Amino acid sequence: MSDDTFDTIIVGAGIAGSVAAYILAKAGADVLVIERGNYAGSKNMTGGRIYAHSLEKIMPGFAREAPVERLITREKISFMTAEDSVTLDYHAKEKNNPTEESYSILRGQFDPWLMGKAEAAGAQFITGIRVDDLWVEDGKVVGVKAGGDELRSNTVILADGCNSILGEKLGMVKPISAESVGVGVKELIKLPQDQIEARFNIRGNEGVAWLFAGMPSNKLMGGGFLYTNQSTVSLGIVCGLHDIESSTKSVPQMLEDFKNHPTIKPLIEGGEVIEYSAHLVPEAGLKMMPKLCRDGVVIVGDAAGFCLNMGFTIRGMDLAVASAEAAAQAVLQAREKNDYSQASLSVYEKLLEESFLMQDLKLYNKLPNLLGTSRIYNEYPQMVSGIVSDLFTVNGRPGIPLRRNIMKHCKKVGYINLIKDAVKGGRAI
Incomplete structure (x- = not known):
């Protein structure tokens, strides 16, 4: 040869x-x-x-x-604290266009x-x-x-x-820098197909893609992910490599705590871990090209x-x-x-x-900088959780205007921080 x-x-x-x-x-x-x-x-x-x-x-x-x-028909995004989570859940209609589909x-x-x-x-x-x-x-x-x-x-x-x-x-x-990559860990958890469909409210070939911000990456840059397969669930976290040094937990411990969160534990209960893996993920977009x-x-x-x-x-x-x-x-x-x-x-x-590739990378070139904002993984999950918790709590005490309730939690983040992040986010997208 x-x-x-x-x-x-x-x-x-x-x-x-x-x-x-x-x-x-x-x-x-x-x-x-x-x-x-x-x-x-x-x-x-x-x-x-x-x-x-x-x-x-x-x-x-x-x-x-x-x-x-599975064909992804459900999209979920959660802000997660150590005790609870607030989730946006979108159930997609049938697209009838194969170029618009996605699959686990x-x-x-x-x-x-x-x-x-x-x-x-x-x-x-x-x-x-x-x-x-x-x-x-x-x-x-x-x-x-x-x-x-x-x-x-x-x-x-x-x-x-x-x-x-x-x-x-x-x-x-360029040599790999901690700022340009994340470290991801994942488990493949085996569950009966009927349990997956019942627990995630899906039928037939339908599937779920679910992303999490906050608690999974120990409030550092990163997050958790979950994808449903036919008879397994892919569950894992990604954490910015540059944040690892300041973390109070190891990455394996982050994953273990994520698995035991009240939102996640019932979904994977009784499952068997059949694969555990880790890898580097490019995170910096055009900056690392x-x-x-x-x-x-x-x-x-x-x-x-x-x-x-x-x-x-x-x-x-x-x-x-x-x-x-x-x-x-x-x-x-x-x-x-x-x-x-x-x-x-x-x-x-x-x-x-x-192609779309470079056009999208250029369009979202500022997103890595925005996603590096620590408040996205710390203060904002706490803020959203607090607002929603107060909204749905009825305890016999006189109610307060919704506006005041929202402002109370926004004040903990800081109005200046909210304005700065809103401007930064607007420029990034």
């Missing part, structure tokens, strides 16, 4: 890597994907929601074949399916092998070094995840920092798909010209600029 020259070698068989391989192979390119895990998805531990639009464009009707878990998925099942689609299109996969280094000649990436062998290719696509050591070696990716291409190489997915935390929803997989599509198209155009220089591969950046 070391005597062959591939059109493209892709490092990483996650969603971005497999989608790029699928598109390239379908177009007749000679593609090799190298995955260090024992199988595609073995090292992918994300909470588990994919917005369908970008993959639907590439594989129309994919959800009818793919091992998706388990990456250990979904990624192998996606790899299989790429293999059927003609891509080759090697699993259980780590790419130790990139093969560089005269400043141009000409292949990879893996498993004691040197494999030559015209281009390399780096889809090796949030902490892209290979991209860092090339000087394209690396140099995306140079001679012979492009960077996609989490390795490029393509993740968007909007507070009310978290997006990464649809961005990974879009970046993979743009990278594959750029490589195919370079292949036609037999020109794999940075100037030729910069078509990738142009395609990204024209």
Whole structure:
């Protein structure tokens, strides 16, 4: 194999890597994907929601074949204190448009399916092998070094995840900083399907996506998440890495306390933990985006920092798909010209600029700064909880005007702080 020259070698068989391989192979390119895990998805531990639009464009009707878990029909957002929570619950109507759907998925099942689609299109996969280094000649990436062998290719696509050591070696990716990533921990909890449907008020293939702010991340930047699958629940938390040092709890303890919160405990009672995992999550948006291409190489997915935390929803997989599509198209155009220089591969950046990916990252560029405001995770959950608690408490005492009740709790946060955060939030969205 070391005597062959591939059109493209892709490092990483996650969603971005497999989608790029699928598109390239379908177009007749000679593609090799190298995955260090024992199988595609073995090292992918994300909470588990994919917005369908970008993959639907590439594989129309994919959800009818793919091992998706549940169609998300319920959206919940909770402000949570140590004792209680206030929840916004939206039950979506049927959309009848596959590009507007989203699904809970388990990456250990979904990624192998996606790899299989790429293999059927003609891509080759090697699993259980780590790419130790990139093969560089005269400043141009000409292949990879893996498993004691040197494999030559015209281009390399780096889809090796949030902490892209290979991209860092090339000087394209900045070293990971605590301010740019979060640490996520997740448990997969097995429950009977009928219990999941009864406890979450869903039927058939319906599913719930639920985000939490406040108590889950110990009042630090971050939050909790819950996704319902067919016979499991994905439950976890994410906490900003820069906040860990000041935390009074370890991240595993945060998760344990979250599981025992009065809102969560009845939902998972009797469940069996069948998986526990942790991973880094890109959090800084455009601020952590690396140099995306140079001679012979492009960077996609989490390795490029393509993740968007909007507070009310978290997006990464649809961005990974879009970046993979743009990278594959750029490589195919370079292949036609037999020109794999940075100037030729910069078509990738142009395609990204024209796509929703860069437009959304730019639109919400100020959100990471807003979400770094500590009051969102501390004072505001307390304020909302206090207002709602007083609203629904009847104790025989004379009532007070609702306006005064609200002002009483707002005063604890501070009117100046409320105004500053409102202005900051308005500018961010």
